[in-house]
Amino acid sequence: MKRKLAVIGNGMAGVRCVEEIYRLSPDAFEITIIGDEPHPNYNRIMLSKVLQGDTSITDITINDFSWYKERGIRLLLSEKAVRINTGSKKIHLESGKEVSYDELILATGSSAFIPSIPGIQKSGVTAFRNIKDCETMMEASESYRRAAVIGGGLLGLEAARGLLNLGMEVHVVHNASYLMNRQLDTMSADMLKRELMGQGMRFWMEKRTEKIIGRKRAEGLQFSDGTKLIADLIVLAVGISPNIAVAANSGIKTNRAVVVDDYMRTSVPHIYAVGECAEHDDTVYGLVAPLYEQGKVLARTLTGVDTAPYKGSIPYSMLKVSGVDVFSAGDIQGSEVQVALQQYNGLQGTYKKVTVKEGKIAGAVLYGDSTEGMKLLDLLKKRAAAEVLLEKAESPGAGGMDGAVMAMADHETICSCNGVSKGAIVLAIGEDNLQTVEQIRDKTKASGSCGGCKPMVGAVLNCVLSGAGGVKTVIPICSCTTLGHEQVKEAIIANAYINAAHVRADLDWNRSEGCQVCRAAIPYYLGLVNESDRNAVRLPYPVRVEISSNYLEPSDVLVRDFSLSAVPAGWEVYVGGHAEHPVKQAQLLAVEAEETNARQLAAACMQWYRESAYYGERPWKWLDRIGLLPLREKLLDLETQEELSERWQEAERMEMAWSGK
Incomplete structure (x- = not known):
């Protein structure tokens, strides 16, 4: 009998975890998902596109109703969980229904933070967090002209952009001295502010709202310095608050959010938490990539698959703010970090800053051109030494976004939200003849979450379709992966x-x-x-080696993987023969006057085969792939030859030690 898995929350984190569970073990659970909205799973990050009027709710739906039905998932919408009986393993819903479970995932997400400002409950005041909020703002734009957005972070600026598109006069109120102060520094924030002012936004910086004025309906804001702003619509975008009520009411340990361990387990057995409602190692994440990383760990935990523990994530943002590319990751300011690299181009409107801490890359911010974003994030994750920045500066990639894509290794990530590599995208394009970014999104999920990597996905597509160098289809190792x-x-x-x-x-x-x-x-x-x-x-494939010390006697040196043959001039070294089908004649690598030198060359060749061949690749196939001339150029360099020979001898000594000889 299948175990019962219940998920409280129909948002991005919980449903992604269910997707992973279904992929790993589709028959393991009888699944019930409880959602408090009337909609199927949708991309909350794309709400600003709906508000702006160029995207429909259908367009941002991640999994429609048919997805649940095809997988036999019971979906309860417009239902709110109020309490969990952890003893009887039952979830009590506000409607009076009960849902039984064997395993339970809390994915309740978060709600818009509502500050305790007098007048906050007046008509004409709305948050910006869900589809209903979008509809409220769109309706208001039909009757009112002037809007005030409280909050100069990403969410507030996206709301402001949408309201501008709806024809409203928009004022952004921010309590800090510069915009997006959690992601940007003062230089990049000033550049962004100038751009947005050019688009029509108006800004009220370092303002603290004292109260919302108006009799029955909001008519404006009064600030702590005595000034006022007249507005017909007030939009709150000042942060989020984890939804932890159901956990707290049920005896589950909470702090800022629901406390979890490295495997996303709560304080109560068989109950787990992921996403914006989960607190791991004193940190609550509000970005997509960490939530999906948590979901993968939990999915493997629930299906009994070995998994590395979740050890936290490096928060980063790669997004387009009102048409401007912005990237931010790690620590970009503060007393503990130093600026290692800072570049400003006023003509192109681009800016780049990289910080270091204790000699290691600690953070980065890009404005106007985010092509280096994923590369910098990779360096940040590896805690690369600051010196690598000098190498990048001396050998910049050419050709903008396409150049950046061609410079990437196949295993490097394009879409960090969904963990999609360049190689996976290239393979999907080739296998399914994909022609658009939307087709790539549907096939691989790349660009399907925050959308920040969409330009990079487009660049990969352009390079593949144009046959550009550096982008080629790979043959996967096996059916378990798309990677070669x-x-x-x-x-x-x-x-x-x-x-x-x-x-x-x-x-x-x-x-x-x-x-x-x-x-x-x-x-x-x-x-x-x-x-x-x-x-x-070990070697990539079992090999046959032949040594013929008398050239007058017949031997099989020309059909062996590696061989040495004595000749009047000394010793010939051969590589790449094969006696079975297909029969391959070995290629002459070099002639050495002394047997000692010939043995060193042969050892170096076998070591290079060990290090550069693919697992399971026979020497003749390896030789066909790398070419005889490049092999000669490498091995006939005496310094390289000696190094490879020494590594071969060391490996032989290790083999004897392992064997106890």
Whole structure:
């Protein structure tokens, strides 16, 4: 019998977790989802597009009603959970209904923070958090002319842009000295303010609202300094407040939000929390990428799949604010960080700043051009040394967004919200003949959440369709992934993975346990990085080696993987022969006068095969792929040859130690 899984919350975090659970183990649970809105799962981040009038509610729907039906998910809408009986495992709804569960996920999200300002309950005052709020604002724009948005953060500016599009005069009120003060520094914020003023917005900076004036309906704001702003519509966009009432009423530990551990478990067994209602390591995240990362960990936990624990996320924003590309990540200001790089281009309207802490990259902000955003985020996650910025400055990528895409490795992430790599997008384009960004979104989810990576997705598409260099379709290692051997090798080299399960989890294997092919390939690649690993003494494929010391006697040197043959002039070194179908004649690598030198060259060649071949790739296939001339150029450099030979000998010594000989 299936276990009963209940999810309180039909938002982005909870439903994404359900998607992951269904992908990993579609028959594990009988699922019930409880939502307090009348709509199916939709993209809350795109509400500003609905408000602006160029997007419909249908357009921002992530999973329509048919999605739930096809998966046998029971969907209860316009229902509010009020209490959980953790003993009997029953959820009590406001309507009087009860829902039983074996496992329960709290994904209640958050609500707009409502400040305690006199007059806040007057007609004409609305938050900006859901579809109903959008409809309220759109209706108001038909009868009223002047709007005031309280809050100069991202949400407030998006609301202001939408109201401008609706034909209203818009005033933005902010209590800080510059806009988006959590994501930007003063320079980038000033650039943004000038741009938005040019679009028609008006700003009231360093203003604290004392009360909302008006008799029955809001008529404006009065500030603490005595000044007033007359307005017909007041929009609140001053932050969010986690929805924790049902947890608190049920004896589940809460602080700012519902307290969870590294596997998203609450203080009560069989109850978990993800998203904006969850507090992990004293942190509550309000961005999409961390919420999805939490969901993946929880999905694997519930389905019994090995998973690395959730260890927190680096908050970042890659978005378009009223038509302006903005990227922000990490610590960009404060006493503990220093500015390592700062560039301003007044003609192009672009700005870039990178900060460091204790010699490591700590944060970055980009304005006007966000093409380097994902690359900087990757450096930030790796805690790369500040010196890498000099390398970037000396070798900039050419060609704007397309150039940035071509410079990316296949395993690097394009869409951090959904964990979609460049290689996965390229593969999807090739396999399904995708022609638009929307088709890529539907197939891979790339650009389907915050939308900040949409220009990068478009650049990948342009490069593939135009046949540009640096973007090619890869052959996956196996059916468990869209990544090829080179992508997985690059990812393993770039990241300190604990084990093969960690690799599969981080690179989004569609079968968490892998298959026979990747269960052998991944440990091999891990061994290339970790010299103490048993796998560091292995070859990509079993090889045959022949040494012929008498050229007058017949031998099989020309059909062996690696071989040495004595000749009057010394010793010939061969590589890439094959005696079975297809028969391949070995290629002459070089002629050495001394046997010692020939053995060193052969050892170097075998070590380079070990390090650069794909797992399961025979030497003749490896030689066909890399080419004989490039191989000669590498191995006939004596310094390189000696280094490779020494590594081969060290591996042989390790093999003897492992074998106890």
